[in-house]
Amino acid sequence: xxxxxxxxxxxxxxxxxxxxxxxxxxxxxxxxxxxxxxxxxxxxxxxxxxxxxxxxxxxxxxxxxxxxxxxxxxxxxxxxxxxxxxxxxxxxxxxxxxxxxxxxxxxxxxxxxxxxxxxxxxxxxxxxxxxxxxxxxxxxxxxxxxxxxxxxxxxxxxxxxxxxxxxxxxxxxxxxxxxxxxxxxxxxxxxxxxxxxxxxxxxxxxxxxxxxxxxxxxxxxxxxxxxxxxxxxxxxxxxxxxxxxxxxxxxxxxxxxxxxxxxxxxxxxxxxxxxxxxxxxxxxxxxxxxxxxxxxxxxxxxxxxxxxxxxxxxxxxxxxxxx
Amino acid sequence: xxxxxxxxxxxxxxxxxxxxxxxxxxxxxxxxxxxxxxxxxxxxxxxxxxxxxxxxxxxxxxxxxxxxxxxxxxxxxxxxxxxxxxxxxxxxxxxxxxxxxxxxxxxxxxxxxxxxxxxxxxxxxxxxxxxxxxxxxxxxxxxxxxxxxxxxxxxxxxxxxxxxxxxxxxxxxxxxxxxxxxxxxxxxxxxxxxxxxxxxxxxxxxxxxxxxxxxxxxxxxxxxxxxxxxxxxxxxxxxxxxxxxxxxxxxxxxxxxxxxxxxxxxxxxxxxxxxxxxxxxxxxxxxxxxxxxxxxxxxxxxxxxxxxxxxxxxxxxxxxxxx
Numbered sequence: 001x002x003x004x005x006x007x008x009x010x011x012x013x014x015x016x017x018x019x020x021x022x023x024x025x026x027x028x029x030x031x032x033x034x035x036x037x038x039x040x041x042x043x044x045x046x047x048x049x050x051x052x053x054x055x056x057x058x059x060x061x062x063x064x065x066x067x068x069x070x071x072x073x074x075x076x077x078x079x080x081x082x083x084x085x086x087x088x089x090x091x092x093x094x095x096x097x098x099x100x101x102x103x104x105x106x107x108x109x110x111x112x113x114x115x116x117x118x119x120x121x122x123x124x125x126x127x128x129x130x131x132x133x134x135x136x137x138x139x140x141x142x143x144x145x146x147x148x149x150x151x152x153x154x155x156x157x158x159x160x161x162x163x164x165x166x167x168x169x170x171x172x173x174x175x176x177x178x179x180x181x182x183x184x185x186x187x188x189x190x191x192x193x194x195x196x197x198x199x200x201x202x203x204x205x206x207x208x209x210x211x212x213x214x215x216x217x218x219x220x221x222x223x224x225x226x227x228x229x230x231x232x233x234x235x236x237x238x239x240x241x242x243x244x245x246x247x248x249x250x251x252x253x254x255x256x257x258x259x260x261x262x263x264x265x266x267x268x269x270x271x272x273x274x275x276x277x278x279x280x281x282x283x284x285x286x287x288x289x290x291x292x293x294x295x296x297x298x299x300x301x302x303x304x305x306x307x308x309x310x311x312x313x314x315x316x317x318x319x320x321x322x323x
Numbered sequence: 324x325x326x327x328x329x330x331x332x333x334x335x336x337x338x339x340x341x342x343x344x345x346x347x348x349x350x351x352x353x354x355x356x357x358x359x360x361x362x363x364x365x366x367x368x369x370x371x372x373x374x375x376x377x378x379x380x381x382x383x384x385x386x387x388x389x390x391x392x393x394x395x396x397x398x399x400x401x402x403x404x405x406x407x408x409x410x411x412x413x414x415x416x417x418x419x420x421x422x423x424x425x426x427x428x429x430x431x432x433x434x435x436x437x438x439x440x441x442x443x444x445x446x447x448x449x450x451x452x453x454x455x456x457x458x459x460x461x462x463x464x465x466x467x468x469x470x471x472x473x474x475x476x477x478x479x480x481x482x483x484x485x486x487x488x489x490x491x492x493x494x495x496x497x498x499x500x501x502x503x504x505x506x507x508x509x510x511x512x513x514x515x516x517x518x519x520x521x522x523x524x525x526x527x528x529x530x531x532x533x534x535x536x537x538x539x540x541x542x543x544x545x546x547x548x549x550x551x552x553x554x555x556x557x558x559x560x561x562x563x564x565x566x567x568x569x570x571x572x573x574x575x576x577x578x579x580x581x582x583x584x585x586x587x588x589x590x591x592x593x594x595x596x597x598x599x600x601x602x603x604x605x606x607x608x609x610x611x612x613x614x615x616x617x618x619x620x621x622x623x624x625x626x627x628x629x630x631x632x633x634x635x636x637x638x639x640x641x642x643x644x645x646x
Binding site: 131132146148149151153154155156157158159160161162163165166167170177178179246249250251253254255256257258284286287288289292 | 454455469471472474476477478479480481482483484485486488489490493500501502569572573574576577578579580581607609610611612615
């Protein structure tokens with residue numbers, strides 16, 4: 001019997017590391033996850049990871065053949081196959097590709113989470129068939145992956161596509177990167193919290209958000225309040241969409257994408273965030289682009305998107321490297 | 324005797340149309356130019372153009388063989404081979420590739436002036452061998468061409484790379500595109516004029532520029548005044564470089580280029596413009612890019628750069644299309 005080829009997608013997070021065995025159409029054949037244990041060396045993680053993988057792969061070996069491994073990880077460098085000083089892991093610089101090849105001598109590719117997410121959309125999601133689009137993950141920060149002419153945009157050093165670190169407000173909010181005014185300090189789950197607090201300080205409007213501390217406040221609280229008619233919460237969404245839409249118009253001038261794909265907690269707020277984003281995108285577009293740029297919500301299941309993206313990375317590599 | 328292959332580079336301007344016969348190393352074998360006559364149909368221009376070309380090519384036919392035609396033109400669409408409603412020409416939409424093929428049934432490619440300039444730098448200029456860089460022409464406006472992974476960035480509709488129309492000042496200066504605050508209203512020959520006038524209005528500083536009307540003022544006047552120690556003129560350069568450098572830092576976050584190549588009248592002001600541009604680029608870069616991004620001045624002769632770029636376009640096409 002001919003076995004079908006499958007890939008292993010791995011998503012390394014600060015807390016958990018997920019893995020999934022994925023076929024070429026994006027079907028998950030099996031999946032599992034383990035604790036990352038951020039203080040331990042990377043080699044230990046991969047030992048535990050491949051122990052777990054052997055467990056889930058063994059019963060499938062007769063039907064499926066592993067043909068490649070894709071990895072999404074923070075601060076991953078596609079060109080070098082390394083992860084370089086990830087903020088949440090005590091790793092330093094690690095040659096991830098070499099670590100994997102100790103277990104399986106197969107094609108291996110690594111990229112950061114945002115690029116993996118974009119590849120997931122291109123291979124298995126709403127961007128299927130698109131050659132030019134921008135994927136934006138509105139999570140704690142703003143991650144973005146840019147696809148140009150059917151390929152990921154990595155740039156000269158492998159770190160291109162950092163739309164979240166374009167500066168949208170001169171001398172604006174302090175960013176984790178050390179600068180001020182980055183897009184992700186406004187358009188992200190933590191950005192909308194900061195916006196809500198600014199609005200609470202600025203106005204005298206009644207708001208249920210006045211009863212929640214900064215530490216306790218979540219973008220879900222703001223969403224719930226906005227849906228219940230809270231004016232401050234609604235303004236927080238409007239202001240967030242305004243800044244995001246303006247930034248997206250600049251991205252269009254640079255990149256001429258067919259679409260933006262939005263993913264992540266804040267993107268799940270649906271029209272609350274998309275309506276103002278679309279409005280300010282349109283208002284700020286060069287005239288030849290007006291009415292032409294799609295804003296799409298990711299259709300990938302939130303829990304699986306990261307491993308699907310990692311698997312998509314290696315499926316994409318396998319499709320362009322002659323076998 | 325084996326003939327050497329040459330290409331014809333054509334640069335269509337609002338006033339003059341230039342042509343050059345160019346070998347694969349960027350040597351100009353022959354060149355000439357004719358009046359564009361902007362009110363006449365495109366077909367008439369190409370008739371006169373190929374008459375002139377026959378004149379210069381005839382004595383060369385024994386040694387050289389024409390193998391392709393590249394064209395740089397305003398509002399040119401690489402994908403369609405068309406020029407679409409160019410602002411300075413009474414053409415409407417014209418299929419330029421078809422027009423050329425009436426004379427020579429050879430590979431023909433067309434793109435806008437800014438992209439041609441980038442290709443010229445990549446094939447024959449200071450960006451030779453680079454795979455990721457951004458070419459910026461500081462002329463009346465700001466044109467830019469982006470090279471990603473060794474290829475021009477055209478985007479979904481062929482018009483990508485409009486850095487001059489990213490919005491750098493909210494509700495800023497009125498732009499020819501109908502919007503406000505575009506980079507080219509600040510960083511260009513006309514932008515620095517507007518900046519000088521703003522400074523003359525704002526300060527009480529003595530300046531030789533106070534004796535020149537807006538219509539008469541040129542960026543060359545501002546350059547001469549700055550070199551002679553005029554404070555207002557020097558500030559105009561500083562402010563221009565500041566906005567340009569900040570915008571370039573955002574371009575780096577998107578694209579991770581190896582270098583910027585500056586071309587055009589204002590770029591010829593040398594360190595007067597480059598020093599503040601470099602300073603504000605560095606100040607605004609993500610930390611992993613600091614000290615790594617080159618700012619280069621084009622080395623192509625100003626009068627030939629446009630036809631060399633057009634020739635580079637078709638040389639590049641010929642290098643990627645199997646013969």
